[in-house]
Amino acid sequence: MAEASPENDAWLQGLVDRSPVLADAVLRAHWRRLIPWLSSATRYELAAxxxxxxxACAP
Structure with a gap:
């Protein structure tokens, strides 16, 4: 299991994959490609x- 941290690429990509905001496959793929290049601060902002x-969307 991936460490639950924005510093972990796999964890952050999983968060992107399941986000209701990024429902479009092209948009999700774009963010997945950017993750390795994001600064630590930006990773935490995106994760937050x-x-x-x-x-907010959870039942």
Whole structure:
């Protein structure tokens, strides 16, 4: 299991994959390709936004 941290590429890509905001496959693929190039601060910002939305959309 991947370490649950924005520093972990696989974990962050999984978050992108399951995000309801990134429903379009092309948009998801774009973000997946960018992840290795993101700074640490940007990774945490992206994760915070996606997790907030994921929790807000949860039943």
């Amino acid at each position: 936004i996606l997790l907030d939305i994921e929790h």
